[in-house]
Amino acid sequence: ALITNTTRSPRRAILEKLRRLGFDFPPELLFTPSQAVRNELEATGTKAYMLIHPNLREELGDLEGPPFEAVVVGDAGEAFTYANLNRAFRLLMEGCPLLAMGRTRYFREPDGLSLDVGPFVAALEYAAGVEAVVLGKPAEAFFLAAVRVLGCEPPEVVMVGDDVDSDVIAARQAGLQALLVRTGKYRPGDDEKAKRYGAGTVDDIRAAVEEILR
Structure with missing residues:
Protein backbone atom coordinates (compact mmCIF):
# COMPACT_ATOMS: atom_id res chain seq x y z
CA ALA A 1 0.00 0.00 0.00
CA LEU A 135 -7.75 12.80 8.50
CA GLY A 136 -4.27 12.23 7.01
CA LYS A 137 -0.92 11.43 8.57
CA PRO A 138 -0.08 11.30 11.43
CA ALA A 139 -3.61 10.17 12.40
CA GLU A 140 -3.69 6.57 13.63
CA ALA A 141 -6.89 5.86 11.69
CA PHE A 142 -5.15 6.77 8.42
CA PHE A 143 -2.54 4.05 8.94
CA LEU A 144 -5.01 1.47 10.23
CA ALA A 145 -7.25 1.92 7.17
CA ALA A 146 -4.34 0.79 4.99
CA VAL A 147 -3.58 -2.11 7.33
CA ARG A 148 -7.19 -3.33 7.08
CA VAL A 149 -7.15 -3.28 3.28
CA LEU A 150 -3.94 -5.32 3.31
CA GLY A 151 -5.64 -7.91 5.52
CA CYS A 152 -2.86 -7.74 8.08
CA GLU A 153 -2.39 -6.92 11.72
CA PRO A 154 -0.45 -3.70 12.50
CA PRO A 155 2.71 -5.49 13.75
CA GLU A 156 2.86 -7.36 10.41
CA VAL A 157 3.18 -4.12 8.41
CA VAL A 158 6.32 -1.99 7.98
CA MET A 159 5.95 1.72 7.24
CA VAL A 160 8.89 3.10 5.26
CA GLY A 161 9.25 6.88 5.06
CA ASP A 162 11.53 9.92 5.22
CA ASP A 163 9.49 11.93 7.74
CA VAL A 164 10.48 10.87 11.23
CA ASP A 165 7.36 12.39 12.81
CA SER A 166 4.50 11.81 10.36
CA ASP A 167 5.78 8.54 8.88
CA VAL A 168 7.88 6.74 11.43
CA ILE A 169 6.81 7.82 14.91
CA ALA A 170 3.14 8.02 13.92
CA ALA A 171 3.27 4.51 12.44
CA ARG A 172 4.90 3.13 15.57
CA GLN A 173 2.22 4.76 17.72
CA ALA A 174 -0.39 3.04 15.53
CA GLY A 175 1.25 -0.32 16.22
CA LEU A 176 3.11 -0.77 12.93
CA GLN A 177 6.78 -1.45 12.45
CA ALA A 178 8.71 1.37 10.77
CA LEU A 179 11.92 2.23 8.97
CA LEU A 180 13.29 5.72 8.39
CA VAL A 181 15.15 6.35 5.12
CA ARG A 182 17.96 8.90 4.86
CA THR A 183 16.49 10.55 1.78
CA GLY A 184 14.08 13.41 1.05
CA LYS A 185 13.11 15.14 4.29
CA TYR A 186 15.58 13.26 6.48
CA ARG A 187 17.69 15.53 8.68
CA PRO A 188 20.68 14.65 10.88
CA GLY A 189 19.44 13.50 14.27
CA ASP A 190 16.20 12.01 12.96
CA ASP A 191 17.62 8.49 13.30
CA GLU A 192 18.03 9.03 17.06
CA LYS A 193 14.37 10.09 17.33
CA ALA A 194 13.31 7.02 15.35
CA LYS A 195 15.42 4.76 17.56
CA ARG A 196 13.62 6.00 20.68
CA TYR A 197 10.40 4.64 19.19
CA GLY A 198 11.89 1.29 18.22
CA ALA A 199 12.34 2.11 14.53
CA GLY A 200 15.44 1.50 12.47
CA THR A 201 17.13 3.72 9.89
CA VAL A 202 18.45 2.76 6.45
CA ASP A 203 20.01 4.68 3.58
CA ASP A 204 17.28 4.32 0.96
CA ILE A 205 14.31 2.29 -0.28
CA ARG A 206 16.51 -0.48 -1.66
CA ALA A 207 18.12 -0.90 1.75
CA ALA A 208 14.69 -0.85 3.38
CA VAL A 209 13.48 -3.71 1.18
CA GLU A 210 16.63 -5.70 1.96
CA GLU A 211 16.13 -5.08 5.68
CA ILE A 212 12.48 -6.18 5.56
CA LEU A 213 13.28 -9.37 3.61
CA ARG A 214 15.98 -10.51 6.03
Whole structure:
Protein backbone atom coordinates (compact mmCIF):
# COMPACT_ATOMS: atom_id res chain seq x y z
CA ALA A 1 0.00 0.00 0.00
CA LEU A 2 1.08 3.57 -0.61
CA ILE A 3 0.18 6.05 2.13
CA THR A 4 0.84 9.57 0.98
CA ASN A 5 0.23 12.87 2.70
CA THR A 6 0.38 14.94 -0.46
CA THR A 7 -2.51 17.36 -0.67
CA ARG A 8 -1.46 19.14 -3.85
CA SER A 9 -2.24 16.35 -6.33
CA PRO A 10 -5.47 14.38 -6.92
CA ARG A 11 -5.42 10.60 -6.84
CA ARG A 12 -5.64 10.51 -10.63
CA ALA A 13 -2.40 12.47 -11.02
CA ILE A 14 -0.57 10.37 -8.41
CA LEU A 15 -1.56 7.13 -10.15
CA GLU A 16 -0.53 8.54 -13.53
CA LYS A 17 2.88 9.51 -12.14
CA LEU A 18 3.34 6.03 -10.69
CA ARG A 19 2.53 4.47 -14.08
CA ARG A 20 5.06 6.73 -15.81
CA LEU A 21 7.64 5.46 -13.33
CA GLY A 22 6.75 1.87 -14.20
CA PHE A 23 4.45 1.05 -11.29
CA ASP A 24 0.99 -0.25 -12.23
CA PHE A 25 -0.39 0.55 -8.79
CA PRO A 26 -3.87 -0.70 -7.76
CA PRO A 27 -6.03 2.36 -6.93
CA GLU A 28 -7.50 0.63 -3.89
CA LEU A 29 -4.03 0.48 -2.32
CA LEU A 30 -3.43 4.22 -2.63
CA PHE A 31 -4.39 6.11 0.53
CA THR A 32 -4.58 9.90 0.32
CA PRO A 33 -5.91 12.61 2.65
CA SER A 34 -8.30 13.79 -0.07
CA GLN A 35 -9.98 10.39 -0.14
CA ALA A 36 -10.19 10.42 3.66
CA VAL A 37 -11.88 13.84 3.49
CA ARG A 38 -14.35 12.62 0.87
CA ASN A 39 -15.21 9.57 2.97
CA GLU A 40 -15.77 11.74 6.06
CA LEU A 41 -17.91 14.38 4.36
CA GLU A 42 -20.02 11.87 2.43
CA ALA A 43 -20.60 9.79 5.57
CA THR A 44 -21.93 12.83 7.44
CA GLY A 45 -23.62 14.58 4.50
CA THR A 46 -21.54 17.68 5.21
CA LYS A 47 -20.65 20.55 2.88
CA ALA A 48 -17.38 22.33 3.67
CA TYR A 49 -15.35 25.44 3.10
CA MET A 50 -12.32 24.11 1.24
CA LEU A 51 -8.98 25.78 1.95
CA ILE A 52 -7.16 23.43 -0.41
CA HIS A 53 -4.82 23.48 -3.39
CA PRO A 54 -6.54 24.27 -6.71
CA ASN A 55 -5.42 20.86 -8.05
CA LEU A 56 -7.76 19.13 -5.61
CA ARG A 57 -10.89 20.92 -6.83
CA GLU A 58 -11.53 18.14 -9.33
CA GLU A 59 -11.64 15.64 -6.48
CA LEU A 60 -13.39 17.59 -3.73
CA GLY A 61 -15.12 20.53 -5.41
CA ASP A 62 -18.54 18.89 -5.38
CA LEU A 63 -18.40 18.69 -1.58
CA GLU A 64 -17.93 22.43 -1.10
CA GLY A 65 -20.72 24.65 0.18
CA PRO A 66 -22.48 26.89 0.76
CA PRO A 67 -23.78 26.10 3.21
CA PHE A 68 -20.47 25.73 5.03
CA GLU A 69 -20.79 23.14 7.79
CA ALA A 70 -17.07 22.36 8.24
CA VAL A 71 -13.68 23.77 7.32
CA VAL A 72 -11.26 21.54 5.40
CA VAL A 73 -7.60 22.57 5.29
CA GLY A 74 -4.93 21.01 3.09
CA ASP A 75 -1.68 22.29 1.68
CA ALA A 76 -3.26 25.16 -0.24
CA GLY A 77 0.01 26.61 -1.49
CA GLU A 78 -0.50 30.13 -2.84
CA ALA A 79 -4.15 29.97 -1.74
CA PHE A 80 -3.00 30.44 1.87
CA THR A 81 -3.85 34.14 1.73
CA TYR A 82 -4.90 36.27 4.68
CA ALA A 83 -8.41 36.55 3.24
CA ASN A 84 -8.84 32.79 2.88
CA LEU A 85 -7.37 32.01 6.30
CA ASN A 86 -9.54 34.66 7.91
CA ARG A 87 -12.65 33.28 6.24
CA ALA A 88 -11.79 29.84 7.63
CA PHE A 89 -11.20 31.41 11.06
CA ARG A 90 -14.60 33.11 11.04
CA LEU A 91 -16.38 29.88 10.14
CA LEU A 92 -14.58 28.09 12.98
CA MET A 93 -15.67 30.81 15.37
CA GLU A 94 -19.24 30.20 14.23
CA GLY A 95 -18.93 26.56 15.29
CA CYS A 96 -17.77 24.71 12.18
CA PRO A 97 -15.45 21.77 12.91
CA LEU A 98 -11.90 21.89 11.54
CA LEU A 99 -10.90 18.93 9.36
CA ALA A 100 -7.18 18.82 8.65
CA MET A 101 -5.69 16.83 5.80
CA GLY A 102 -2.54 16.36 7.85
CA ARG A 103 -0.18 17.86 10.43
CA THR A 104 3.03 17.62 8.44
CA ARG A 105 5.22 20.63 9.23
CA TYR A 106 7.19 20.90 6.01
CA PHE A 107 8.15 19.13 2.81
CA ARG A 108 11.05 19.28 0.38
CA GLU A 109 10.80 21.02 -2.97
CA PRO A 110 13.57 21.26 -5.59
CA ASP A 111 14.70 24.62 -4.19
CA GLY A 112 14.52 23.66 -0.50
CA LEU A 113 12.10 23.05 2.38
CA SER A 114 8.61 24.58 2.31
CA LEU A 115 5.82 24.93 4.84
CA ASP A 116 3.21 22.17 4.69
CA VAL A 117 -0.33 22.15 6.05
CA GLY A 118 0.57 21.61 9.73
CA PRO A 119 1.61 25.16 10.63
CA PHE A 120 -1.56 26.61 9.10
CA VAL A 121 -3.75 24.11 10.94
CA ALA A 122 -1.96 24.99 14.18
CA ALA A 123 -2.53 28.69 13.56
CA LEU A 124 -6.27 28.18 13.02
CA GLU A 125 -6.51 25.95 16.11
CA TYR A 126 -4.81 28.60 18.22
CA ALA A 127 -6.80 31.50 16.83
CA ALA A 128 -10.21 29.82 17.10
CA GLY A 129 -9.52 27.79 20.24
CA VAL A 130 -10.46 24.52 18.54
CA GLU A 131 -8.81 21.16 17.95
CA ALA A 132 -8.64 19.78 14.42
CA VAL A 133 -9.79 16.33 13.40
CA VAL A 134 -6.80 15.03 11.43
CA LEU A 135 -7.75 12.80 8.50
CA GLY A 136 -4.27 12.23 7.01
CA LYS A 137 -0.92 11.43 8.57
CA PRO A 138 -0.08 11.30 11.43
CA ALA A 139 -3.61 10.17 12.40
CA GLU A 140 -3.69 6.57 13.63
CA ALA A 141 -6.89 5.86 11.69
CA PHE A 142 -5.15 6.77 8.42
CA PHE A 143 -2.54 4.05 8.94
CA LEU A 144 -5.01 1.47 10.23
CA ALA A 145 -7.25 1.92 7.17
CA ALA A 146 -4.34 0.79 4.99
CA VAL A 147 -3.58 -2.11 7.33
CA ARG A 148 -7.19 -3.33 7.08
CA VAL A 149 -7.15 -3.28 3.28
CA LEU A 150 -3.94 -5.32 3.31
CA GLY A 151 -5.64 -7.91 5.52
CA CYS A 152 -2.86 -7.74 8.08
CA GLU A 153 -2.39 -6.92 11.72
CA PRO A 154 -0.45 -3.70 12.50
CA PRO A 155 2.71 -5.49 13.75
CA GLU A 156 2.86 -7.36 10.41
CA VAL A 157 3.18 -4.12 8.41
CA VAL A 158 6.32 -1.99 7.98
CA MET A 159 5.95 1.72 7.24
CA VAL A 160 8.89 3.10 5.26
CA GLY A 161 9.25 6.88 5.06
CA ASP A 162 11.53 9.92 5.22
CA ASP A 163 9.49 11.93 7.74
CA VAL A 164 10.48 10.87 11.23
CA ASP A 165 7.36 12.39 12.81
CA SER A 166 4.50 11.81 10.36
CA ASP A 167 5.78 8.54 8.88
CA VAL A 168 7.88 6.74 11.43
CA ILE A 169 6.81 7.82 14.91
CA ALA A 170 3.14 8.02 13.92
CA ALA A 171 3.27 4.51 12.44
CA ARG A 172 4.90 3.13 15.57
CA GLN A 173 2.22 4.76 17.72
CA ALA A 174 -0.39 3.04 15.53
CA GLY A 175 1.25 -0.32 16.22
CA LEU A 176 3.11 -0.77 12.93
CA GLN A 177 6.78 -1.45 12.45
CA ALA A 178 8.71 1.37 10.77
CA LEU A 179 11.92 2.23 8.97
CA LEU A 180 13.29 5.72 8.39
CA VAL A 181 15.15 6.35 5.12
CA ARG A 182 17.96 8.90 4.86
CA THR A 183 16.49 10.55 1.78
CA GLY A 184 14.08 13.41 1.05
CA LYS A 185 13.11 15.14 4.29
CA TYR A 186 15.58 13.26 6.48
CA ARG A 187 17.69 15.53 8.68
CA PRO A 188 20.68 14.65 10.88
CA GLY A 189 19.44 13.50 14.27
CA ASP A 190 16.20 12.01 12.96
CA ASP A 191 17.62 8.49 13.30
CA GLU A 192 18.03 9.03 17.06
CA LYS A 193 14.37 10.09 17.33
CA ALA A 194 13.31 7.02 15.35
CA LYS A 195 15.42 4.76 17.56
CA ARG A 196 13.62 6.00 20.68
CA TYR A 197 10.40 4.64 19.19
CA GLY A 198 11.89 1.29 18.22
CA ALA A 199 12.34 2.11 14.53
CA GLY A 200 15.44 1.50 12.47
CA THR A 201 17.13 3.72 9.89
CA VAL A 202 18.45 2.76 6.45
CA ASP A 203 20.01 4.68 3.58
CA ASP A 204 17.28 4.32 0.96
CA ILE A 205 14.31 2.29 -0.28
CA ARG A 206 16.51 -0.48 -1.66
CA ALA A 207 18.12 -0.90 1.75
CA ALA A 208 14.69 -0.85 3.38
CA VAL A 209 13.48 -3.71 1.18
CA GLU A 210 16.63 -5.70 1.96
CA GLU A 211 16.13 -5.08 5.68
CA ILE A 212 12.48 -6.18 5.56
CA LEU A 213 13.28 -9.37 3.61
CA ARG A 214 15.98 -10.51 6.03
